Amino acid sequence: MMRRASTGVHALCIGLMLTACAGRPEGVLKPVTSGSLSPAASTVTMLVATSRKPSGDPGTLFSGERSPMLSLTDIAISIPPGRASGTVQWPRKLPADPAKDFAVIRARSLSIPEARTWLHAYDNDGHVLVFVHGFNNRYEDSVFRFGQIVHDSGAKVAPILFTWPSRASVFDYNYDKESTNFSRTALERSLKALVDDASVKDVTVMAHSMGTWLAMESLRQLAIREGRIPAKIHNVILASPDLDVDVFARQWTELGPEKPKFTIFVSQDDRALAVSRMISGDVARVGQIDPSKEPYRGKLEQAGITVIDLTKVKTEDNLHHGKFAESPEIVQLIGSRLIGGQKLTDSNVSLGESIGAVVAGTVNTVGKVAATTVSTPITMIEGRSRPAESSEIGTILKEGPEEQP
Structure with a gap:
C-alpha cells in the first residue's frame, strides 16, 4: 500500500506540475493599457474576497500565505474572441495580448462599503454566484478559471470569487488543507453578509476539489450559528469534491433539516482524488463514488441530492479533475439551469435524458438514457422522494461498495 501510494503521489505531482506550470508566466494580474484592448473581446467583472496575504506586487496581488484580514478586490478580465469554450488562454509572455490572451484590465482594492456598492450596481436580478477554488491554486489561477466559468456559463449572476491561501505546490497538500480550515470563518461571514443584503435574492455556492471542504465547513458553521442554512442560499454545487465520505455524511447531518438544493459532480476516473484517497487513510472520496450503485443510489435519492457522473465525459x-469547468456543455448547464435554481427535469424529458443529450451533442434528438446505464455519457441520480431525515443521510456514504476505485 505504501509503495502504491508513493507511486501515485509521484505521478500526481508530475501531472499537476505539467498541467499547472507549462508556458505560464507569473505576474499576469497587472492591468494592460487601455490602448491594447481588443474591440472583439468580452469582459468579465468579478468581486474577489480572499484570506490570502497581500504580496505587494501588482502582478500577483496576493501570495499563498495567510492573512487574518479579509481583502476585497474588483477585477475585470478581457476574454479573447475565437477561444474554445472551456479553456483559459494564458499569456505566453507579458504584457498579455487581449486579442489572444486572458488579460486583466482592472484590479481595484475595495473597502466593505465599496464592495456593497459594487454588488448593488451589478445587473444580476439579485442572483449571486460564490465560487471556491481547489488545491494547488495561485490567486491568478483562481481568477482566470472563475472568469472562464462565468463567461462560458452565460449565467446572469454577480460573480464572487472566494480564494483561500494555497501555496500552489503539489508538495504543500497539508498546508493547503489547513488553509481551508483557517478560512472557514472568513467564508462564513462573507456568505452571511450576502444573505443579509436586501438586494440579494438568492446565492449559489459552487466549490471545487479541496474547496468543497471549505464550503461545507463554512455552511456547517453558518447553520450552527444561525440555527439553519439561510433560505437565500438556494443551491450548493460540489465539483470533484475532495471529501472523505464519512466526514461528508456528518457535515450533511449538521447542516440541519432545511438544506439548499445540492448537486454533486463525480468522476470515477479522477486521478487526483485517487491519490488523495491513498494519502487519506484509503477512505473513498465523494468525488469518486459510483452513484448508480447501492447504497449510494437509494440514499442520495432519498436525500434529494442530485449526482451527475462525468466519468465518460472527455x-x-x-x-x-476539472471536467465540470472544461466541458462546454456542463458549464452551460451550470449557468442555464443549476445557478438559476431550475429543476433539470420537465414533464417530457427526464434529467438523465436531458443531460445525456446535452453531453452527447444530441440536444435536438433526445433519446432514452437510463439513469443506471453506465455506458451513457452521464449517469445521474435526482432525488424525487421526500427529503431524508438527518439521521438517514448520516449513513449515505458509510456503506460504500467494496469495489470503490
Whole structure:
C-alpha cells in the first residue's frame, strides 16, 4: 500500500506540475493599457474576497500565505474572441495580448462599503454566484478559471470569487488543507453578509476539489450559528469534491433539516482524488463514488441530492479533475439551469435524458438514457422522494461498495 501510494503521489505531482506550470508566466494580474484592448473581446467583472496575504506586487496581488484580514478586490478580465469554450488562454509572455490572451484590465482594492456598492450596481436580478477554488491554486489561477466559468456559463449572476491561501505546490497538500480550515470563518461571514443584503435574492455556492471542504465547513458553521442554512442560499454545487465520505455524511447531518438544493459532480476516473484517497487513510472520496450503485443510489435519492457522473465525459484535463469547468456543455448547464435554481427535469424529458443529450451533442434528438446505464455519457441520480431525515443521510456514504476505485 505504501509503495502504491508513493507511486501515485509521484505521478500526481508530475501531472499537476505539467498541467499547472507549462508556458505560464507569473505576474499576469497587472492591468494592460487601455490602448491594447481588443474591440472583439468580452469582459468579465468579478468581486474577489480572499484570506490570502497581500504580496505587494501588482502582478500577483496576493501570495499563498495567510492573512487574518479579509481583502476585497474588483477585477475585470478581457476574454479573447475565437477561444474554445472551456479553456483559459494564458499569456505566453507579458504584457498579455487581449486579442489572444486572458488579460486583466482592472484590479481595484475595495473597502466593505465599496464592495456593497459594487454588488448593488451589478445587473444580476439579485442572483449571486460564490465560487471556491481547489488545491494547488495561485490567486491568478483562481481568477482566470472563475472568469472562464462565468463567461462560458452565460449565467446572469454577480460573480464572487472566494480564494483561500494555497501555496500552489503539489508538495504543500497539508498546508493547503489547513488553509481551508483557517478560512472557514472568513467564508462564513462573507456568505452571511450576502444573505443579509436586501438586494440579494438568492446565492449559489459552487466549490471545487479541496474547496468543497471549505464550503461545507463554512455552511456547517453558518447553520450552527444561525440555527439553519439561510433560505437565500438556494443551491450548493460540489465539483470533484475532495471529501472523505464519512466526514461528508456528518457535515450533511449538521447542516440541519432545511438544506439548499445540492448537486454533486463525480468522476470515477479522477486521478487526483485517487491519490488523495491513498494519502487519506484509503477512505473513498465523494468525488469518486459510483452513484448508480447501492447504497449510494437509494440514499442520495432519498436525500434529494442530485449526482451527475462525468466519468465518460472527455476533456483535455489529464487528471480528469476539472471536467465540470472544461466541458462546454456542463458549464452551460451550470449557468442555464443549476445557478438559476431550475429543476433539470420537465414533464417530457427526464434529467438523465436531458443531460445525456446535452453531453452527447444530441440536444435536438433526445433519446432514452437510463439513469443506471453506465455506458451513457452521464449517469445521474435526482432525488424525487421526500427529503431524508438527518439521521438517514448520516449513513449515505458509510456503506460504500467494496469495489470503490
